[in-house]
Structures are given as structure tokens and as C-alpha cells.
Amino acid sequence: MRAIRVASATLLAATALTLTAPTASAAVADDTDTNNNITSFGFRVTPSTIAAGGQVTLSVDGCEGNTTVTSGVFDDAQIPKGQQSTTATVFEDAKPGAMYEVTFDCKGEKGTTDLTIATGRPTHHPTHHPTAPVRHGVRAGVGGSLGGLDLHEIALGSALIVGTLGTAYYWTRRRTGDSNS
Template identity: 50%
Template sequence: MRAIPVASVALLGVAVLSACAPAGAAGSDTFGFTVRPATVAPGGEVTLGVGRGAAGCRGRVTVTSPVFDTVTIPRHESSATARVDRDARPGAVYRVAFACKERSDTVDLTIAGGGSHRPTPEPHHSKGVHAGEGGSIAGFDLKQIGLGALLVAGSVGTAHHLSRRRSGERGA
């Protein structure tokens, strides 16, 4: 009869983990178009992706946003990188537009820091090359990771406690 409490703990763990994953996380996959990470610091780098499967885009993809220079993903590749402008407003959410022959769509990109607001569209101006910036840990939020770990640990501990209490009631 140990299978039922173990299955309950496993199911609860899966439910908690899926509840901890933010909706549209890590780039929000819309028709195979992705921006990863979905939250980046000003001056950080994002990977722009396109699905190349049966439902994805088969041709060249043009990607535009007010916070980075226009990027083209060639037909034979599935991703490219873009450097976010250093003057991107912290806390702002910008639209990243993907366009190819078969379809087009947008994905949100959040700039790390500050409150959340949607900026008014601005004309895109080339900012030039930002060389020598090195790496960054964009999108790495210790508070969110800690909260997620706390939720998982608490759920597993509660499920374990309840399953032990139930098995104790049956044995008495």
C-alpha cells in the first residue's frame, strides 16, 4: 500500500513544478518563434529562434524590435543572437516581431529591473556595435529561484507528512 502515498507525492511534485513555471516562460514559443531568455538586462544578449519543423517557418526570418538592430535568420539556420541596447528601459516590455514568408508573430521581451510597463513604440535607430561587454547573467533572479525551491520543498514535505500520518492511522 506504499504505492498510493508515493504516487501522491510524485503527482503533487509535478503539479508544483508546473505551477512554478511562468506562463510563456523562457521566451514564449509562438508558432515556433522564441526569444531566450525572456528577461534580459540592458546590454545583454538574447537568442532568437524559429521552428523549422512542419508547422514552422521554412524561409528566411527577419526579426525586429525597438531594443536591438534588425536580425536576419537565414533559411538554413534556426537561431541568431541580438544584443539589447544599453539604454533599454529597465522593467519595460518590448515586442519582438518575427516575419517570414509563411507567417509572422510577436513575442514579448522584458528588460530586467524596475517596474513593468509597456513602452510606446519608438522608431528604430541603429545603435552601432557595442563591443567589449563580456558575458552577463541576464534573467537570473535569485528571489524567484529561492521561492520556487521553497514551494517545491514545502509541498513535498507536506505530502510526506500527510502520507505518514495516513499510514499511521491504518496501522493503529
């Protein structure tokens, strides 16, 4: 009889932990899934992180017409029908660490992606050859699985887990009148 109570309490605790886990992972997933564009054509900016003054390749797949690419960080670009890519030069005064939206327009259908400006300057530029590359240290911050959680959410999750474990402990330790059965 005791084995059945222990198994029931363990199952109750496991169920409670399982039901609280999706809420925490959903909060983190919402912060990372900001580019969920669905278009009939494919598009990309390569590289997705570039230093101010650097050159990016703008590519499109499956567009049956001319594609216009716009952003606040480089001059508007055109990808003519039949071609798949073009290049654009990022403005020298682009703010390091900023994220700019890049919009691809194929016959009125629009898709967007992000372009991040890195700190430092490019080590190679077609019209500029520096004698030594500019080096900067790593910029670290909160990352990993705790980036999207705040102290209030962590406390609430901990309270739910402690309450579940306490309930499981209570029911396993509870004495019944037929304990000798």
C-alpha cells in the first residue's frame, strides 16, 4: 500500500512540474522568434551582422519580378528580374550595436529581416585598407535560458514547485487508519 502512495505522489509531482515547464519556455521563445515572415519568395542578408561601412549581399529566391530592398542603414537597392543578388554598402555613420530592419519587396509582397551593426570597423573595405584592424573586447550580457525571465516569474515558478513537492510529501507521510493492510 505504501508503494502505491509513493508512486501516486511522485506522479503528481512530475505532472505539476511538466505543466509549469511550457510556460517558462514559451516566455523565452517569444523573445527569440521575432522574424516569422512567411512569403512566397525567399530572402536573406549576408552577413546578418556587419560593421558600419561594410558591404552586405542582398539575396532573393523565387521572385518572378524586380525586387526592391530598402533599409535605413543603406541606399535602396534593386535586384532585377532574373538575378538573385546584389550588394549594398552600410552607411559609415550606422550606430554600433543597433538593429535595422531590411525590407524585400517582390511585386508588392513584402518580407523583412534584421541587420545588426557590429562594434568596430570592417578589416577590409574596397576603398579603404587600414594598416591594423581595430580590436575591441567582447560585450557580454545576460544570455542563455534566463535572458527573458524576470525575478517575479522565477519566484512564481519556484513557489509552484515547492508547493507541489510539499503536497507530495504530505500525502506520502500521511497515516491512514488502515496502515497495517
